[in-house]
Amino acid sequence: MRLRDYLAESIREAPIEHLPSHAKLIDKVALVRLREEIEGLKHEIGELILRFYNARAVYLVRGVEGVERRPRLELIAGDPIREITHREYGCIFKLDLTQLMFCLGNSFERLRVAGLTGEGEVVVDMFAGVGQFAIPVAVLGEPEKIYAIEINPLAHRYLLENVRLNDVGDRVEAILGDCREIAPRMLSGAADRVIMGYFGGTIEALRAALSALKPEGGIIHFHELARRGGEENLVKELLETAASHGFHARLLLWRKVKSYSRTRNHIVIDFFAARA
Numbered sequence: 516m517r518l519r520d521y522l523a524e525s526i527r528e529a530p531i532e533h534l535p536s537h538a539k540l541i542d543k544v545a546l547v548r549l550r551e552e553i554e555g556l557k558h559e560i561g562e563l564i565l566r567f568y569n570a571r572a573v574y575l576v577r578g579v580e581g582v583e584r585r586p587r588l589e590l591i592a593g594d595p596i597r598e599i600t601h602r603e604y605g606c607i608f609k610l611d612l613t614q615l616m617f618c619l620g621n622s623f624e625r626l627r628v629a630g631l632t633g634e635g636e637v638v639v640d641m642f643a644g645v646g647q648f649a650i651p652v653a654v655l656g657e658p659e660k661i662y663a664i665e666i667n668p669l670a671h672r673y674l675l676e677n678v679r680l681n682d683v684g685d686r687v688e689a690i691l692g693d694c695r696e697i698a699p700r701m702l703s704g705a706a707d708r709v710i711m712g713y714f715g716g717t718i719e720a721l722r723a724a725l726s727a728l729k730p731e732g733g734i735i736h737f738h739e740l741a742r743r744g745g746e747e748n749l750v751k752e753l754l755e756t757a758a759s760h761g762f763h764a765r766l767l768l769w770r771k772v773k774s775y776s777r778t779r780n781h782i783v784i785d786f787f788a789a790r791a
């Protein structure tokens with residue numbers, strides 16, 4: 516049975532199309548978004564979602580804040596649970612779900628990038644979070660080294676913990692700081708591959724990402740939101756900006772990572788760049 520039909524059996528006050536069609540379940544914690552019109556029913560809906568998924572807690576998602584992508588959550592059913600452990604493709608991710616983002620919808624992208632990483636590569640992960648990319652690349656790929664840069668001390672702490680839990684301390688070096696400053700200062704000319712897993716201004720870190728590439732060039736995975744149908748414009752802007760920083764840039768592919776809103780998708784653009 517679908518969640519919406521299940522809720523509609525008990526909630527008569529709201530039209531069925533206003534009820535949520537799904538919640539995201541991570542380590543038995545359900546995250547759900549509700550339309551404004553039915554916020555008054557949040558506790559009843561929360562209790563039903565708790566039962567439907569056999570979850571331990573249900574949080575209402577009110578949005579995400581700031582460059583650190585801190586989620587705004589409200590507990591609407593069950594017991595408060597902060598720390599969760601998510602397992603994916605043989606990788607373990609621990610994090611405080613009430614303070615940090617972990618997007619289940621990016622899981623194929625994590626697997627894809629891990630699969631692309633060749634033996635002996637040096638990888639720079641510019642927006643490392645708790646290791647969403649660095650951990651699968653280290654566990655499933657065969658890199659020589661991954662430098663994982665993260666600006667938020669709490670995310671960096673979990674990144675260190677996840678490096679330990681996945682036993683990849685020999686390959687992953689977690690660096691606390693701003694990637695726009697760290698990459699050119701500490702990692703200039705080091706990388707075969709740079710991951711830019713962020714959206715909402717990723718281009719501001721492009722110069723730093725390019726500076727991290729080896730002299731013979733390398734691949735960048737550039738994430739951003741794009742208006743549906745307007746993806747080619749973003750690709751053009753990206754390649755032109757790389758050229759303005761003195762790099763030849765060649766598109767390899769772009770793909771949709773996930774839907775973000777009714778009008779925009781989260782996309783990733785893979786391109787090869789080398790100094791012109």
Ligand SMILES: C[S@@+](CC[C@H](N)C(=O)[O-])C[C@H]1O[C@@H](n2cnc3c(N)ncnc32)[C@H](O)[C@@H]1O
Pocket residue numbers: 582583584616618621641642643644645647648664665666667670692693694695711712713714
């Ligand atoms: C939305 S999370 C994404 C994590 C992961 N890259 C992914 O795609 O799943 C973005 C992360 O980038 C970090 N961040 C934002 N600006 C940064 C910067 N200038 N340097 C390093 N990390 C940054 C945030 O703190 C956050 O943990």
